[in-house]
Every structure is written in structure tokens, then in C-alpha cells.
Amino acid sequence: MARPVKILVLQFASIGDVVLTTPVVRCLKQQVPNAVLHFCTKRAYQSIIDYNPYITQAHYIDGSLYRLIKELRTEQFDYVIDLQNTALTSLIKATLGSRSYSVEKQPFREWLYIRWKVNAMAEQHIVDRYMATVQPLGAENDGRGLDYFIPYKDEVEIDWLPETHQRGFVAYAIGGQSLTRRLPVLRMIELCIKINYPIVLLGDKADRKVGDSIMQAVGKRQIYNACGYYNLNQSASLLQQARVVFSHDTGLMHIAAAFRKKVYSIWGSTTPQFGFYPYKTPHVRLEASGLGCRPCSVTNSGTCPMKHFKCMNSLPFDFEVKELRAKKNFE
Missing domain, CATH: 3.40.50.2000 (Glycogen Phosphorylase B;)
Known part of the structure; x- marks a missing residue:
């Protein structure tokens, strides 16, 4: 042998x-x-x-x-x-x-x-x-993309979600390693209103307060705040079941890519040019292009060095999510 x-x-x-x-x-x-x-x-x-x-x-x-x-x-x-x-x-x-x-x-x-x-x-x-x-x-890229393996015990059943979200939902990973990699709360609310579809918010316990603010502003029929309620594998299970995924530049974005989900990736202080954009999956990059101050960090930046945070405050929401049905199932 x-x-x-x-x-x-x-x-x-x-x-x-x-x-x-x-x-x-x-x-x-x-x-x-x-x-x-x-x-x-x-x-x-x-x-x-x-x-x-x-x-x-x-x-x-x-x-x-x-x-x-x-x-x-x-x-x-x-x-x-x-x-x-x-x-x-x-x-x-x-x-x-x-x-x-x-x-x-x-x-x-x-x-x-x-x-x-x-x-x-x-x-x-x-x-x-x-x-x-x-x-x-002697190892060559096989072109099969990323892997993520969920054990049976962490698979989330669809009937665990509110009834308004059981016929389809968008996942939105609202976390991020630093403030400059996340939309301000008011802009998250604006984004959720723009999506206009049942949304599951994903993040850890530290994101729960922000998730509650979004839910209160947009309404419980559209927003289910799952932040802090599920472990990482269970959050991955929800990503796997989502119709599409919105995400800041964070780990859940890459987990969504492992499931070949279409990802709407949101970029602030960092840029896709560093090589960490969604891999081998359809994706749309949402970013404020043409700003002379971007990028200000490879990974993390606690606050905007220019104090205006234009990379997130002026980021346009000019996308159309064609994957969603015309009739919204929460109406």
C-alpha cells in the first residue's frame, strides 16, 4: 500500500x-x-x-x-x-x-x-x-467553485419561518467586520423597501438591534429578523433556500456563492478589485463608482477617513431583481 x-x-x-x-x-x-x-x-x-x-x-x-x-x-x-x-x-x-x-x-x-x-x-x-x-x-482548479456542507441537524425547515416567508424570500446578510463595510441603518431600510419582497435578515447577535430597527421601519410582514437566532450552519441553510441574496462584503456572501446563489454584493470601503468578490456564481456589484477616496482599506476600517461616508451614503439602488415574481407573496 x-x-x-x-x-x-x-x-x-x-x-x-x-x-x-x-x-x-x-x-x-x-x-x-x-x-x-x-x-x-x-x-x-x-x-x-x-x-x-x-x-x-x-x-x-x-x-x-x-x-x-x-x-x-x-x-x-x-x-x-x-x-x-x-x-x-x-x-x-x-x-x-x-x-x-x-x-x-x-x-x-x-x-x-x-x-x-x-x-x-x-x-x-x-x-x-x-x-x-x-x-x-499537481493540483489544478477543477472549476467547481466553493463548497459548504450543512449537517442534517442544522438544516432549517421552511415552516420554521413566518407564513409570509414560506413561499419564497430574499436573504440579506446585514453584518460586516467594520462599519465602513455596512450600509447605514437608514440605507438598509431604503434597500429593503426597494427589494419589496419578503426578506430574512441574517447576522449574529450583535446585528440583532439593527435588524429590529429595520423590521420596525419596514414591517413584520416583509421583514423577519433572524439575526442571532441561528448558528452559522443554520444561516447557511437559509441562504441555500433563498431566491437571491443581498450581502455586504462578509463571510455569508461567500457561503451564498458556495450554493451558486445570485448575489447582490454591496461594497463600501473595500472594492471587488482586491479579489474577494462572489466566486463562480452570478452576481451584481452595488457600489458608488468614481469616488476618489475608494478604497480606504483592504479589510477593515472603523470609520470613514473623510467623514462623509459617500461610498455607502451615495451608493445607488438602481438594480432590478428579475428573479422575483411580480406579485409579492406578503401582500
């Missing part, structure tokens, strides 16, 4: 980043002979990893980096695939001593784009950059 090839994949960044690694995991497992995949990430992302059939074993950082490295060293990996390329992952690679391949980052191009608005970014989605990292192992 051929010896197994043990491969460790590193990615600690965020929910979205972990979901974006799934094509790499799948292609390595299916294309590298005798590949045994291990994945190392934060404990908070365990529900994404635990049900992925291509991953044999997961490793989580629980506060003690020493304990994690000790655990990883016992595995004696043949290869380490670093899909984050940070000081933390570099330390792990150096300590393990295995042959490693790291995603190519673009710090100078990102700096040019943010500081001087010179867009020299490569026309390449981050998934394709991830896949280029594993080409030396």
Missing part, C-alpha cells in the same frame, strides 16, 4: 477566507494521490471544517500556540500549504520544518491602490491565487 501524503492547510483569517479555501482542499484531496488533508484554523470556524468530507483531521488554536505547534509536530506533515502568509503562519511553518508553499501576497500593489488609488492589482480572484499555491503538488 502506498504511503499517505499528509498535507496541512493553514488559514486563520475569517469565515469568508476559510470558505474560500474549499476548492484547494477539494482539489488536493481528489488530485494528489494518497493525499490526507489536515486543516488548521481558529476554533470559531470549527462548524465549517467539521463537516467537510475532504478534510481528515482539523487542528484549532485555542489560545496556546505552543500547544498547537506541539500537536502539529507529531503529525510529521509532508507539505504545509499556507493560504494566509502572515507572521503566525510563518512561525508555524518554520517550527514544523516541512516543505511548504505560501500564497503570494500583493502588499505593494495594495498600498498603491489604497494610498494613491493606482489600481495595479492583478486581475485574479483570491481563489485562483490560492490554487496557484498548490500547483507544485
Whole structure:
């Protein structure tokens, strides 16, 4: 029997980043002979990893980096695939001593784009950059997009929703890692009125207050505030059942892409040119183009540096959702 090839994949960044690694995991497992995949990430992302059939074993950082490295060293990996390329992952690679391949980052191009608005970014989605990292192992992009696996226990039944939403709904992921990646509440309300269809609001407990404000302004017959009521896999189940998805630049946007949903992606301080737009799924980009102040951040910015927040306040809602029936089922 051929010896197994043990491969460790590193990615600690965020929910979205972990979901974006799934094509790499799948292609390595299916294309590298005798590949045994291990994945190392934060404990908070365990529900994404635990049900992925291509991953044999997961490793989580629980506060003690020493304990994690000790655990990883016992595995004696043949290869380490670093899909984050940070000081933390570099330390792990150096300590393990295995042959490693790291995603190519673009710090100078990102700096040019943010500081001087010179867009020299490569026309390449981050998934394709991830896949280029594993080409030396013989893995090629199979073109099948992202994966997300929901266990049966987390599948949300349609009759759990209000009756007004059981014949079809739009999912709107209202969260975001920073204020500048989210519409202001009044603009969220405006967007929901524009959609004019039953909407399920998705987010965590921190988003619930905003969701309540939207529901009070638009009405319970159109808005169901699910923020904080469902875990990540259950939220994914709702995305899977939605007719279309609206989302800020956040992890749920990438989960929706894994289900090949049409995504209306909303962009503020960040831009799709960084390579994190919805992958291998139909999508519409909603953004205020032509602003000289965008982007002001690669990932997070707590407040608008210019104080006017035009990227969200002047973002036009000139879209038409053709996927929705002309007769609204909440009327």
C-alpha cells in the first residue's frame, strides 16, 4: 500500500477566507494521490471544517500556540500549504520544518491602490491565487467553485419561518467586520423597501438591534429578523433556500456563492478589485463608482477617513431583481 501524503492547510483569517479555501482542499484531496488533508484554523470556524468530507483531521488554536505547534509536530506533515502568509503562519511553518508553499501576497500593489488609488492589482480572484499555491503538488482548479456542507441537524425547515416567508424570500446578510463595510441603518431600510419582497435578515447577535430597527421601519410582514437566532450552519441553510441574496462584503456572501446563489454584493470601503468578490456564481456589484477616496482599506476600517461616508451614503439602488415574481407573496 502506498504511503499517505499528509498535507496541512493553514488559514486563520475569517469565515469568508476559510470558505474560500474549499476548492484547494477539494482539489488536493481528489488530485494528489494518497493525499490526507489536515486543516488548521481558529476554533470559531470549527462548524465549517467539521463537516467537510475532504478534510481528515482539523487542528484549532485555542489560545496556546505552543500547544498547537506541539500537536502539529507529531503529525510529521509532508507539505504545509499556507493560504494566509502572515507572521503566525510563518512561525508555524518554520517550527514544523516541512516543505511548504505560501500564497503570494500583493502588499505593494495594495498600498498603491489604497494610498494613491493606482489600481495595479492583478486581475485574479483570491481563489485562483490560492490554487496557484498548490500547483507544485499537481493540483489544478477543477472549476467547481466553493463548497459548504450543512449537517442534517442544522438544516432549517421552511415552516420554521413566518407564513409570509414560506413561499419564497430574499436573504440579506446585514453584518460586516467594520462599519465602513455596512450600509447605514437608514440605507438598509431604503434597500429593503426597494427589494419589496419578503426578506430574512441574517447576522449574529450583535446585528440583532439593527435588524429590529429595520423590521420596525419596514414591517413584520416583509421583514423577519433572524439575526442571532441561528448558528452559522443554520444561516447557511437559509441562504441555500433563498431566491437571491443581498450581502455586504462578509463571510455569508461567500457561503451564498458556495450554493451558486445570485448575489447582490454591496461594497463600501473595500472594492471587488482586491479579489474577494462572489466566486463562480452570478452576481451584481452595488457600489458608488468614481469616488476618489475608494478604497480606504483592504479589510477593515472603523470609520470613514473623510467623514462623509459617500461610498455607502451615495451608493445607488438602481438594480432590478428579475428573479422575483411580480406579485409579492406578503401582500
